[in-house]
Amino acid sequence: QVRLVQSGSELKKPGASVKISCKTSGYTFSQYSINWVRQAPGQGLEWMGWMSTTNGDPTFARNFTGRFIFSLDTSVTTAYLQINSLKPEDTAVYFCARYTDSSPYYFDHWGQGTLVTVSS
Amino acid sequence: SYELTQPPAVSVSPGQTAGITCFGDLLSKQFVYWYQQKPGQAPVLIIYKDSERPSGIPERFSGSSSGTTVTLTINAVQADDEADYYCQSGDITSTHQMFGGGTKLTVL
Numbered sequence: 669q670v671r672l673v674q675s676g677s678e679l680k681k682p683g684a685s686v687k688i689s690c691k692t693s694g695y696t697f698s699q700y701s702i703n704w705v706r707q708a709p710g711q712g713l714e715w716m717g718w719m720s721t722t723n724g725d726p727t728f729a730r731n732f733t734g735r736f737i738f739s740l741d742t743s744v745t746t747a748y749l750q751i752n753s754l755k756p757e758d759t760a761v762y763f764c765a766r767y768t769d770s771s772p773y774y775f776d777h778w779g780q781g782t783l784v785t786v787s788s
Numbered sequence: 789s790y791e792l793t794q795p796p797a798v799s800v801s802p803g804q805t806a807g808i809t810c811f812g813d814l815l816s817k818q819f820v821y822w823y824q825q826k827p828g829q830a831p832v833l834i835i836y837k838d839s840e841r842p843s844g845i846p847e848r849f850s851g852s853s854s855g856t857t858v859t860l861t862i863n864a865v866q867a868d869d870e871a872d873y874y875c876q877s878g879d880i881t882s883t884h885q886m887f888g889g890g891t892k893l894t895v896l
Contacts, residue, residue, distance in 0.1 A: 703885070712890040713823075713831065713874050727883055763830055771882060772837065774821040778830040 670694040672764055672779035679785045680754050688782045690747040690764030697721055697745040701767040703775060704738065704749050708760040718767060719747060754786045790814065792875055792888035799894040806862040808891045810875030813856055820858040821876045822851060824869075825890075831874065835860060862893070870895045 675689040690702060704716040717728040719738040726738040737750040747764055762782050765775035792812040800806040810820055820838050823831035833842055835851040838858055848863045862869055875888040 705887075712872075713825075713876075713887040715876075715885045715887060718885075729884060765831075772819045773878065773882060773885070774819075774833065774836055774876060775823070775831070776833055776836075776842075778832070780830055 670766070670777045672766060672777055674762075674764060674779040674782045677783040677785070679787070681788055682754055682756060682786055684754050684786075685750060685752045686754060686784055687748055687750040688762055688764075688784070690749075690779050692745045692747070692766070695766075697742060699769050701773075702738075702740075702747040703765045703767055705763040705765055705775075706732075706760045707763065707781070708757075711760075713763075716749075716762075721747075751784070754784075756786050758784060759786045760784060790879055790886060792877060792886055794873075794875060794888040794891045796889065797892045797894065799896055800862075800865050801896045802867060803864055806865050806869070806893055808860045808862075808873050808875075808893065809857055810860070810877075810888050811857045812877060812886075812888075814880055815853070815856045815858055815877060817880065818877045818882070820851070820853065822849075822860045823874045823876065825872045825874065826870075834873075865893075865895055867895050869893060 671693045673691045678686050701720050703718040706714045716732045719726045735752045739748045764779040766777040767773045822835035824834045825831040838853040839851040850861045872890045874890045
């Protein structure tokens with residue numbers, strides 16, 4: 669079955685970097701792009717952007733440019749989210765979510781989420 | 789900027805019907821998707837393309853659309869339906885996505 673399994677919780681200091689993984693299985697990795705979604709404590713879902721698993725092109729939401737990097741390792745069917753220069757307001761649960769394979773696009777499978785805590 | 793607007797909270801008694809709305813200027817042109825999220829869990833898709841139900845989602849969940857407002861309806865609400873519900877849609881090019889602010893459903 670389709671599975672997206674994310675890496676574990678992270679505790680980082682302000683200014684540091686973090687890299688979260690999203691290991692996929694149960695389907696052809698290159699056919700379904702991967703999205704990232706942020707959820708700050710007690711807040712709603714915020715779409716961060718997506719990465720094409722066909723050509724590696726990223727698309728970022730307006731609020732997530734600059735410090736955020738999407739990447740892939742197709743050899744292990746895994747997507748990554750890296751956040752640089754962490755700030756306390758980056759404290760959130762980060763979800764990866766699989767896009768459907770054709771338009772209209774929506775999120776049909778989700779990872780379990782990774783909590784990133786940024787604190788000195 | 790484009791927004792999707794949901795009521796922050798809806799309360800309903802068990803067995804009653806709950807309706808959660810989502811408003812957006814582009815919703816007459818774009819599909820809407822609904823996700824259910826329980827505390828500490830990932831969201832789960834419950835409605836796609838305004839009114840379609842994925843396999844495994846009870847028939848009690850349904851969606852409808854009227855112009856720029858879409859509605860998630862939950863019939864015969866159960867205690868287990870208590871959760872946050874989010875609508876999601878794309879911009880006019882469908883290259884960017886957006887979530888509504890979420891609605892907390894409380895079963896009294």
